[in-house]
Amino acid sequence: MDGPLIVGVDGSDSSLRALDWAVDEAQRRKAALRVVHASRREWYEGHQPSFDVDRRSVEQYAEHITAQAAERARLRAPRATITTQVVPQDPAAALIEASREASVLVVGSRGRGTFAGLLLGSVSLPVAAHAETPVIVVRGNDKNVDGGFGQITLGVGPPERAAAVAEFALREADLRGCAVLALRAWRCPAHELPDYPNTDFEAHVVHTENELTEGLRDARKTHPTVTVHATAQEGRARDALVESSALSDLLVVGARRRSSALGLQLGPVGHAALHHSACPVAVVPHT
Known part of the structure; x- marks a missing residue:
């Protein structure tokens, strides 16, 4: 497939590590890079469900995450073709859907909301299990x-x-x-x-x-x-x-x-x- 290489980001250290890896991979493949952040989880994570959630603030926060990720990617690969996308959807569902048009999908091993005892994040595992394209979970030692x-x-x-x-x-x-x-x-x-x-x-x-x-x-x-x-x-x-x-x-x-x-x-x-x-x-x- 000749689609873009898609990487999921959520602002966590794990996702930034995956982003760096994805930038290098896109360069190797001479592929465009799409940075995707799914924001629905942010409406509720760390809060009691409420009709008073400031959704515009959530949207601004999501846009901030993708903008920072895109800037990081451009600094690493100034000539790369990089786009961003904010999706108001559950992260795993959003990335699985995005996989339909991706050549490769890249995710980190653990997100911001992962319980400390888990070896693999609640997003990366279902994405690896259900995506329609090859999925790369960036984990392991630095070397x-x-x-x-x-x-x-x-x-x-x-x-x-x-x-x-x-x-x-x-x-x-x-x-x-x-x-x-x-x-x-x-x-x-x-x-x-x-x-x-x-x-x-x-x-x-x-x-x-x-x-x-x-x-x-x-x-x-x-x-x-x-x-x-x-x-x-x-x-x-x-x-x-x-x-x-x-x-x-x-x-x-x-x-x-x-x-x-x-x-x-x-x-x-x-x-x-x-x-x-x-x-x-x-x-x-x-x-």
Whole structure:
């Protein structure tokens, strides 16, 4: 999709971090950047519901947030095409709706109203689960967020669902000039149950390596200069991906798109990545 890169801001440190990341990403993609702030939550957050809420003050505050964010973005990328949008809607709903015309949607990991005990914000999780375009949740350590490792980790699913996710990861690596570590995990019951009959471990490895080859085939053809290290690793996929994220600039995982109103289904791997990754996480829809 050739639409703008859209980033959600709410004035929090997390959203400003996401904004900086989104500006750099828009520059890499040569894409326009749209800064979106949804203001409905501001009418009630920290207040008892009341008909006396000064909505004009709320609107001015929202405009102030987007104006400051746009100025920050322009200072970071003076030649970038940057627009702003204030939406009088619930933040998650507004960003999910905006995803219909975005090439990529970027959000922070936690907003201003997030409870201290939560690992992921109440906006970023539903947006990652239901958006109609790839969503990048900017989280993790400074070196990872700043792109200090020169590596993208890709979680490779079954071959029939891997193409779109692999294409996203390899395109991102192409734009950055970095390598991709493509992981597909396998598990053998014999390693977990001592009394389980002897199993041909080599067959598990060969089967997984074949799935890796098939899942990466199209993306490798499209991006032949990207270095890809394809690895079949024994264990749980979520554990392998979270561990690899510590030395990565981006973790890319897939999410199933269903035709029902439930939207994307993140699954245990997606949830683990979003809650525990040490680097930004891209959730890419697949069929």
